Amino acid sequence: MTMISLSDPAWENYTDCYGSGLRVAECLRALAADPFQTGEAGDGSVWSQLWSRLAHDGDVYLAAYAAVPHLVQIGAGIVADEHAAIPLDYLHLPAWVEIVRLTTDEAPELPDELAAAYHDAIGALDDLAIGYALRSSDIDVARVASAALLVARGDAARAEVVLDWDDDDIAQAQQYLVDGPAFGMN
Template sequence: MLSLEDHRWGELQHAYGRAVDVPDLLRELRSATSPTKGYQEEPWYSLWSSLCHQGDVYTASYAAVPHIVEIAAETRTPIDSSFFQLPAAIEVARRTGRGPEIPAECADDYHRALASLGEVVSLHRNDAWDQSMLLSAMAAQAVAKGHVDVAEVMLNLDSDLIAKINRLEFN
Protein backbone atom coordinates (compact mmCIF):
# COMPACT_ATOMS: atom_id res chain seq x y z
CA MET A 1 0.00 0.00 0.00
CA LEU A 2 1.34 3.39 -0.95
CA SER A 3 2.47 5.07 2.26
CA LEU A 4 0.75 8.33 3.09
CA GLU A 5 4.22 9.88 3.30
CA ASP A 6 5.25 8.66 -0.17
CA HIS A 7 6.20 11.41 -2.61
CA ARG A 8 4.40 9.54 -5.42
CA TRP A 9 1.04 10.95 -4.27
CA GLY A 10 2.21 14.11 -6.03
CA GLU A 11 2.51 12.14 -9.26
CA LEU A 12 -1.01 10.69 -8.97
CA GLN A 13 -4.01 12.63 -10.21
CA HIS A 14 -7.50 13.32 -8.90
CA ALA A 15 -10.33 15.46 -10.27
CA TYR A 16 -8.56 18.70 -9.44
CA GLY A 17 -4.98 17.87 -10.39
CA ARG A 18 -2.10 16.45 -8.38
CA ALA A 19 -3.24 14.32 -5.42
CA VAL A 20 -0.93 15.84 -2.81
CA ASP A 21 -3.91 16.53 -0.51
CA VAL A 22 -5.26 12.96 -0.47
CA PRO A 23 -2.91 11.65 2.26
CA ASP A 24 -4.13 14.36 4.65
CA LEU A 25 -7.76 13.52 3.84
CA LEU A 26 -7.07 9.85 4.55
CA ARG A 27 -5.37 10.75 7.84
CA GLU A 28 -8.43 12.81 8.75
CA LEU A 29 -10.66 9.87 7.84
CA ARG A 30 -8.97 7.72 10.51
CA SER A 31 -10.53 9.96 13.16
CA ALA A 32 -13.85 10.51 11.37
CA THR A 33 -15.17 6.99 10.83
CA SER A 34 -18.64 7.39 12.33
CA PRO A 35 -21.75 7.67 10.16
CA THR A 36 -22.21 11.19 8.82
CA LYS A 37 -25.35 13.29 8.91
CA GLY A 38 -25.00 14.45 5.31
CA TYR A 39 -22.95 14.18 2.17
CA GLN A 40 -21.22 17.52 2.75
CA GLU A 41 -19.36 16.42 5.90
CA GLU A 42 -15.60 16.24 5.69
CA PRO A 43 -13.46 14.40 4.89
CA TRP A 44 -15.96 12.39 2.83
CA TYR A 45 -17.10 15.35 0.78
CA SER A 46 -13.55 16.09 -0.41
CA LEU A 47 -12.71 12.41 -0.89
CA TRP A 48 -15.78 11.83 -3.07
CA SER A 49 -15.34 15.02 -5.09
CA SER A 50 -11.64 14.33 -5.67
CA LEU A 51 -11.64 10.57 -6.19
CA CYS A 52 -15.00 9.82 -7.84
CA HIS A 53 -16.03 13.10 -9.41
CA GLN A 54 -19.30 12.83 -11.35
CA GLY A 55 -18.65 9.13 -11.91
CA ASP A 56 -15.07 9.52 -13.13
CA VAL A 57 -12.08 8.12 -11.26
CA TYR A 58 -8.36 8.85 -11.29
CA THR A 59 -5.03 7.27 -10.46
CA ALA A 60 -5.23 8.58 -6.88
CA SER A 61 -8.60 6.84 -6.52
CA TYR A 62 -6.91 3.46 -6.83
CA ALA A 63 -4.17 4.37 -4.35
CA ALA A 64 -6.74 5.58 -1.80
CA VAL A 65 -8.97 2.47 -1.84
CA PRO A 66 -6.61 0.24 0.20
CA HIS A 67 -6.41 2.93 2.89
CA ILE A 68 -10.20 3.35 3.01
CA VAL A 69 -10.75 -0.40 3.28
CA GLU A 70 -8.02 -0.76 5.92
CA ILE A 71 -9.56 1.98 8.08
CA ALA A 72 -12.96 0.28 7.83
CA ALA A 73 -11.41 -3.06 8.80
CA GLU A 74 -9.64 -1.60 11.83
CA THR A 75 -12.63 0.39 13.12
CA ARG A 76 -14.65 -1.42 15.76
CA THR A 77 -17.46 1.14 15.99
CA PRO A 78 -20.17 1.81 13.38
CA ILE A 79 -18.78 3.32 10.20
CA ASP A 80 -20.12 5.56 7.47
CA SER A 81 -21.64 3.88 4.41
CA SER A 82 -19.04 5.61 2.22
CA PHE A 83 -16.45 3.12 3.47
CA PHE A 84 -18.26 0.59 1.27
CA GLN A 85 -19.85 2.90 -1.27
CA LEU A 86 -16.76 4.80 -2.43
CA PRO A 87 -14.56 1.74 -3.15
CA ALA A 88 -17.50 0.10 -4.94
CA ALA A 89 -18.18 3.24 -6.99
CA ILE A 90 -14.50 3.54 -7.92
CA GLU A 91 -14.41 -0.05 -9.16
CA VAL A 92 -17.68 0.34 -11.08
CA ALA A 93 -16.29 3.46 -12.76
CA ARG A 94 -13.00 1.74 -13.59
CA ARG A 95 -14.69 -1.33 -15.03
CA THR A 96 -17.11 0.74 -17.11
CA GLY A 97 -14.35 2.81 -18.72
CA ARG A 98 -14.58 5.99 -16.64
CA GLY A 99 -11.04 5.95 -15.35
CA PRO A 100 -7.42 5.39 -16.36
CA GLU A 101 -5.48 2.17 -15.94
CA ILE A 102 -4.42 1.33 -12.42
CA PRO A 103 -0.80 2.40 -11.85
CA ALA A 104 1.41 -0.69 -11.54
CA GLU A 105 2.60 0.27 -8.05
CA CYS A 106 -1.03 0.36 -6.82
CA ALA A 107 -2.59 -2.59 -8.67
CA ASP A 108 -1.94 -5.48 -6.24
CA ASP A 109 -2.98 -3.51 -3.16
CA TYR A 110 -6.07 -2.16 -4.94
CA HIS A 111 -7.27 -5.61 -6.00
CA ARG A 112 -6.50 -7.09 -2.56
CA ALA A 113 -8.50 -4.33 -0.89
CA LEU A 114 -11.49 -4.92 -3.16
CA ALA A 115 -11.35 -8.67 -2.54
CA SER A 116 -11.36 -8.05 1.21
CA LEU A 117 -14.49 -5.89 1.15
CA GLY A 118 -16.72 -8.89 1.83
CA GLU A 119 -14.81 -9.66 5.00
CA VAL A 120 -14.92 -6.02 6.09
CA VAL A 121 -18.69 -5.94 5.55
CA SER A 122 -18.89 -8.99 7.80
CA LEU A 123 -16.88 -7.21 10.51
CA HIS A 124 -19.62 -4.58 10.66
CA ARG A 125 -22.61 -6.92 10.30
CA ASN A 126 -23.81 -6.27 13.85
CA ASP A 127 -23.81 -2.47 13.47
CA ALA A 128 -27.15 -0.73 13.02
CA TRP A 129 -27.63 -0.21 9.27
CA ASP A 130 -29.95 2.17 7.52
CA GLN A 131 -30.97 1.55 3.93
CA SER A 132 -27.96 3.46 2.57
CA MET A 133 -25.55 1.28 4.54
CA LEU A 134 -27.34 -1.90 3.45
CA LEU A 135 -27.17 -0.94 -0.23
CA SER A 136 -23.53 0.17 0.11
CA ALA A 137 -22.60 -3.10 1.85
CA MET A 138 -24.36 -5.06 -0.89
CA ALA A 139 -22.47 -3.09 -3.56
CA ALA A 140 -19.19 -3.77 -1.75
CA GLN A 141 -20.00 -7.50 -1.56
CA ALA A 142 -20.80 -7.53 -5.28
CA VAL A 143 -17.53 -5.79 -6.15
CA ALA A 144 -15.58 -8.18 -3.93
CA LYS A 145 -17.01 -11.08 -5.91
CA GLY A 146 -16.49 -9.43 -9.30
CA HIS A 147 -20.15 -8.64 -10.01
CA VAL A 148 -19.72 -5.04 -11.09
CA ASP A 149 -23.09 -4.89 -12.84
CA VAL A 150 -24.86 -5.86 -9.61
CA ALA A 151 -22.76 -3.36 -7.65
CA GLU A 152 -23.78 -0.62 -10.05
CA VAL A 153 -27.46 -1.48 -9.53
CA MET A 154 -27.03 -1.36 -5.73
CA LEU A 155 -25.32 2.03 -5.97
CA ASN A 156 -28.20 3.41 -8.05
CA LEU A 157 -31.10 2.11 -5.96
CA ASP A 158 -33.07 4.48 -3.77
CA SER A 159 -36.38 4.23 -1.92
CA ASP A 160 -38.42 5.44 -4.90
CA LEU A 161 -36.86 2.97 -7.32
CA ILE A 162 -37.20 0.12 -4.84
CA ALA A 163 -40.90 0.94 -4.45
CA LYS A 164 -41.38 0.94 -8.25
CA ILE A 165 -39.63 -2.41 -8.54
CA ASN A 166 -41.79 -3.85 -5.77
CA ARG A 167 -44.91 -2.61 -7.60
CA LEU A 168 -43.51 -4.01 -10.89
CA GLU A 169 -43.66 -0.57 -12.52
CA PHE A 170 -41.21 -0.84 -15.40
CA ASN A 171 -42.46 1.90 -17.73
Protein backbone atom coordinates in the same frame (compact mmCIF):
# COMPACT_ATOMS: atom_id res chain seq x y z
CA MET B 1 -1.48 -5.50 1.74
CA THR B 2 1.40 -3.25 0.74
CA MET B 3 0.10 0.18 -0.08
CA ILE B 4 1.70 3.50 -0.79
CA SER B 5 2.61 5.28 2.44
CA LEU B 6 0.57 8.37 3.25
CA SER B 7 3.82 10.32 3.60
CA ASP B 8 5.26 9.17 0.27
CA PRO B 9 5.82 12.12 -2.11
CA ALA B 10 4.73 9.82 -4.96
CA TRP B 11 1.14 10.83 -4.14
CA GLU B 12 1.83 13.89 -6.28
CA ASN B 13 1.99 11.57 -9.32
CA TYR B 14 -1.37 9.94 -8.55
CA THR B 15 -3.63 12.75 -9.61
CA ASP B 16 -7.10 13.51 -8.35
CA CYS B 17 -9.77 15.66 -9.98
CA TYR B 18 -7.86 18.83 -9.19
CA GLY B 19 -4.29 17.73 -9.88
CA SER B 20 -1.76 16.43 -7.38
CA GLY B 21 -2.90 13.61 -5.09
CA LEU B 22 -1.02 15.06 -2.11
CA ARG B 23 -4.29 16.50 -0.71
CA VAL B 24 -5.84 13.02 -0.87
CA ALA B 25 -3.00 11.68 1.29
CA GLU B 26 -3.66 14.53 3.75
CA CYS B 27 -7.34 13.61 3.94
CA LEU B 28 -6.48 9.96 4.52
CA ARG B 29 -4.07 10.94 7.31
CA ALA B 30 -6.90 12.93 8.91
CA LEU B 31 -9.17 9.87 8.73
CA ALA B 32 -6.47 7.63 10.14
CA ALA B 33 -6.13 10.04 13.09
CA ASP B 34 -9.92 10.37 13.59
CA PRO B 35 -11.68 7.56 11.70
CA PHE B 36 -15.17 8.37 12.94
CA GLN B 37 -15.43 11.67 11.05
CA THR B 38 -18.62 12.17 9.09
CA GLY B 39 -19.68 14.61 6.44
CA GLU B 40 -22.11 15.50 3.71
CA ALA B 41 -21.57 16.48 0.09
CA GLY B 42 -20.25 20.00 -0.20
CA ASP B 43 -19.75 20.62 3.53
CA GLY B 44 -15.94 20.82 3.34
CA SER B 45 -15.49 17.69 5.47
CA VAL B 46 -12.77 15.16 4.78
CA TRP B 47 -15.37 12.84 3.22
CA SER B 48 -16.75 15.58 1.00
CA GLN B 49 -13.24 16.39 -0.17
CA LEU B 50 -12.41 12.73 -0.86
CA TRP B 51 -15.58 12.14 -2.88
CA SER B 52 -14.99 15.33 -4.85
CA ARG B 53 -11.33 14.58 -5.51
CA LEU B 54 -11.61 10.85 -6.22
CA ALA B 55 -15.05 10.32 -7.78
CA HIS B 56 -15.96 13.66 -9.30
CA ASP B 57 -18.95 13.71 -11.68
CA GLY B 58 -18.85 9.95 -12.21
CA ASP B 59 -15.15 9.84 -13.05
CA VAL B 60 -12.36 8.28 -10.99
CA TYR B 61 -8.72 9.25 -10.83
CA LEU B 62 -5.37 7.57 -10.19
CA ALA B 63 -5.36 8.83 -6.60
CA ALA B 64 -8.53 6.80 -6.02
CA TYR B 65 -6.65 3.59 -6.74
CA ALA B 66 -3.99 4.56 -4.20
CA ALA B 67 -6.63 5.64 -1.64
CA VAL B 68 -8.89 2.57 -1.74
CA PRO B 69 -6.55 0.29 0.26
CA HIS B 70 -6.25 2.94 2.98
CA LEU B 71 -10.02 3.45 3.15
CA VAL B 72 -10.68 -0.27 3.44
CA GLN B 73 -7.96 -0.71 6.06
CA ILE B 74 -9.24 2.17 8.20
CA GLY B 75 -12.85 1.00 7.83
CA ALA B 76 -11.95 -2.58 8.74
CA GLY B 77 -10.12 -1.34 11.80
CA ILE B 78 -13.16 0.41 13.24
CA VAL B 79 -16.17 -1.58 12.02
CA ALA B 80 -16.01 -3.84 15.08
CA ASP B 81 -16.64 -0.85 17.37
CA GLU B 82 -20.29 -1.47 18.22
CA HIS B 83 -20.62 1.81 20.13
CA ALA B 84 -19.74 4.24 17.35
CA ALA B 85 -21.45 5.27 14.15
CA ILE B 86 -19.13 4.09 11.38
CA PRO B 87 -19.18 6.30 8.28
CA LEU B 88 -20.66 4.31 5.40
CA ASP B 89 -18.19 6.03 3.07
CA TYR B 90 -15.47 3.51 4.03
CA LEU B 91 -17.54 0.97 2.13
CA HIS B 92 -19.32 3.16 -0.42
CA LEU B 93 -16.38 5.10 -1.88
CA PRO B 94 -14.17 2.04 -2.57
CA ALA B 95 -17.14 0.17 -4.08
CA TRP B 96 -17.96 3.16 -6.29
CA VAL B 97 -14.35 3.51 -7.47
CA GLU B 98 -14.34 -0.15 -8.55
CA ILE B 99 -17.73 0.16 -10.24
CA VAL B 100 -16.51 3.11 -12.30
CA ARG B 101 -13.17 1.42 -13.03
CA LEU B 102 -14.93 -1.64 -14.44
CA THR B 103 -17.91 -0.07 -16.17
CA THR B 104 -16.57 3.04 -17.92
CA ASP B 105 -14.07 3.50 -20.70
CA GLU B 106 -12.92 6.83 -19.22
CA ALA B 107 -11.45 5.33 -16.04
CA PRO B 108 -7.65 5.42 -16.02
CA GLU B 109 -5.73 2.16 -16.13
CA LEU B 110 -4.77 0.76 -12.75
CA PRO B 111 -0.98 1.27 -12.44
CA ASP B 112 0.99 -1.93 -11.86
CA GLU B 113 2.58 -0.57 -8.69
CA LEU B 114 -0.86 -0.04 -7.11
CA ALA B 115 -2.59 -3.14 -8.47
CA ALA B 116 -1.81 -5.71 -5.74
CA ALA B 117 -2.87 -3.49 -2.82
CA TYR B 118 -5.91 -2.26 -4.74
CA HIS B 119 -7.14 -5.75 -5.64
CA ASP B 120 -6.52 -6.97 -2.08
CA ALA B 121 -8.62 -4.07 -0.79
CA ILE B 122 -11.45 -4.76 -3.22
CA GLY B 123 -11.43 -8.41 -2.10
CA ALA B 124 -11.53 -7.26 1.53
CA LEU B 125 -14.74 -5.32 0.84
CA ASP B 126 -16.48 -8.66 1.37
CA ASP B 127 -15.64 -8.80 5.08
CA LEU B 128 -16.11 -5.07 5.54
CA ALA B 129 -19.60 -5.22 3.97
CA ILE B 130 -20.58 -8.09 6.24
CA GLY B 131 -19.33 -6.11 9.23
CA TYR B 132 -21.54 -3.19 8.24
CA ALA B 133 -24.54 -5.40 7.54
CA LEU B 134 -24.27 -7.07 10.95
CA ARG B 135 -24.27 -3.68 12.67
CA SER B 136 -27.31 -2.12 11.03
CA SER B 137 -30.64 -2.85 9.39
CA ASP B 138 -30.75 0.61 7.79
CA ILE B 139 -31.80 0.45 4.13
CA ASP B 140 -28.85 2.59 2.96
CA VAL B 141 -26.41 0.31 4.75
CA ALA B 142 -28.09 -2.71 3.16
CA ARG B 143 -27.92 -1.12 -0.30
CA VAL B 144 -24.24 -0.15 -0.03
CA ALA B 145 -23.25 -3.42 1.66
CA SER B 146 -24.99 -5.40 -1.09
CA ALA B 147 -23.24 -3.36 -3.76
CA ALA B 148 -19.88 -3.83 -2.04
CA LEU B 149 -20.42 -7.60 -1.85
CA LEU B 150 -21.14 -7.65 -5.58
CA VAL B 151 -18.05 -5.53 -6.27
CA ALA B 152 -15.87 -7.85 -4.18
CA ARG B 153 -17.11 -10.70 -6.35
CA GLY B 154 -16.36 -8.82 -9.57
CA ASP B 155 -19.94 -7.93 -10.52
CA ALA B 156 -19.68 -4.16 -10.85
CA ALA B 157 -22.60 -3.84 -13.27
CA ARG B 158 -25.08 -5.35 -10.81
CA ALA B 159 -23.52 -3.39 -7.96
CA GLU B 160 -24.19 -0.16 -9.83
CA VAL B 161 -27.83 -1.14 -10.30
CA VAL B 162 -28.21 -1.93 -6.59
CA LEU B 163 -26.77 1.47 -5.63
CA ASP B 164 -29.35 3.14 -7.89
CA TRP B 165 -32.34 1.41 -6.31
CA ASP B 166 -34.74 3.62 -4.44
CA ASP B 167 -37.08 2.54 -1.65
CA ASP B 168 -39.86 1.63 -4.13
CA ASP B 169 -37.51 -0.65 -6.08
CA ILE B 170 -36.51 -2.37 -2.87
CA ALA B 171 -40.14 -2.76 -1.78
CA GLN B 172 -41.03 -4.31 -5.16
CA ALA B 173 -38.12 -6.72 -4.92
CA GLN B 174 -39.16 -7.70 -1.40
CA GLN B 175 -42.73 -8.23 -2.58
CA TYR B 176 -41.49 -10.35 -5.46
CA LEU B 177 -39.58 -12.51 -3.02
CA VAL B 178 -42.75 -12.98 -0.94
CA ASP B 179 -45.20 -13.55 -3.83
CA GLY B 180 -42.90 -15.26 -6.30
CA PRO B 181 -42.84 -14.93 -10.09
CA ALA B 182 -46.61 -14.44 -10.37
CA PHE B 183 -46.37 -11.04 -8.66
CA GLY B 184 -47.74 -8.34 -10.93
CA MET B 185 -49.12 -10.77 -13.50
CA ASN B 186 -52.81 -10.87 -14.43
